[in-house]
Amino acid sequence: MKQYTVIIGLGVGAIAVMAVIFGADILKLSVSTQDYDIFVDPVLDKQSLFVMGRVTIQNTGSETLTNVRVNFGAGDTLDLGTIKAGKKL
Numbered sequence: 183m184k185q186y187t188v189i190i191g192l193g194v195g196a197i198a199v200m201a202v203i204f205g206a207d208i209l210k211l212s213v214s215t216q217d218y219d220i221f222v223d224p225v226l227d228k229q230s231l232f233v234m235g236r237v238t239i240q241n242t243g244s245e246t247l248t249n250v251r252v253n254f255g256a257g258d259t260l261d262l263g264t265i266k267a268g269k270k271l
Contacts, residue, residue: 219243220250220265240270 223238235254239262241247250262262271 216243217245218247220247238270241265241267243267
């Protein structure tokens, strides 16, 4: 009976260690670590007659970003102004 208790204890301890390691890794994704940080995801869809460009922007920092501007090239720009912390456009 004592062997089973030791094996179960080691299993629970290993699970606890993995939970702490993976939990800390996931926590980095949800809690902003920098004051000013931005995530940009550009998508370019090539159609037969035209090209469609889209961009997703997210403020991943803890402070508001100001004067945000997207430059699509060839003089095509989009002024977004300010993006509050955590906001996704």
